[in-house]
Amino acid sequence: MSGAFVEDHRTMMSNFPTGVAVVTCADGEGRPYGLTCSSLASVTLEPPTLLVCLAVGSRTLATVARRGAFAVNLLHERAAATAKLFATPGTDRFAAVGWRPTAHGGLPWLVQDTLAVAECELGDITVVGSHAVVFGAVEAITLFEDMPLLYGRRRFTSWPEEEM
């Protein structure tokens, strides 16, 4: 497959704006892992099910597979710096944000950056090339009143102002 064709696919998908999440998990010692993720999609409402696509080499993915659970932290519009942080290799991501384990499943919750947290039990994992499609059965949801961070055309932005 030509590099130009892959680049066309990337460009096409950059014109499909999304919200931005940080997918988190913690290992047996409570050590947190997480990465920025825009591949989040709703699969079904009944039962509440979502999917995320995680790079096969990701330590977060390995931790999710071992633990059998993960959290989806939906970022609010002031959390672009956190989105960049959790997309940057070689950084101590959790040292730079406020976080604590959720009450339901003890999964890492980015307390200052989220407008919602969904805690999921791990379902199927299907590997497609470089990424694993990870299904999650949603078990608990925490919602806050806020506006989402958006990502499209390779940049972060906010929801447009309401017209008067």
Ligand SMILES: Cc1cc2nc3c(=O)[nH]c(=O)nc-3n(C[C@H](O)[C@H](O)[C@H](O)COP(=O)(O)O)c2cc1C
């Ligand atoms: C807006 C945005 C969305 C991203 N979405 C995904 C995604 O859906 N899946 C993924 O594996 N990586 C995604 N990434 C890239 C990862 O966040 C990045 O490669 C990160 O360093 C991976 O962390 P890890 O190496 O600790 O697994 C995204 C990055 C950005 C900036």
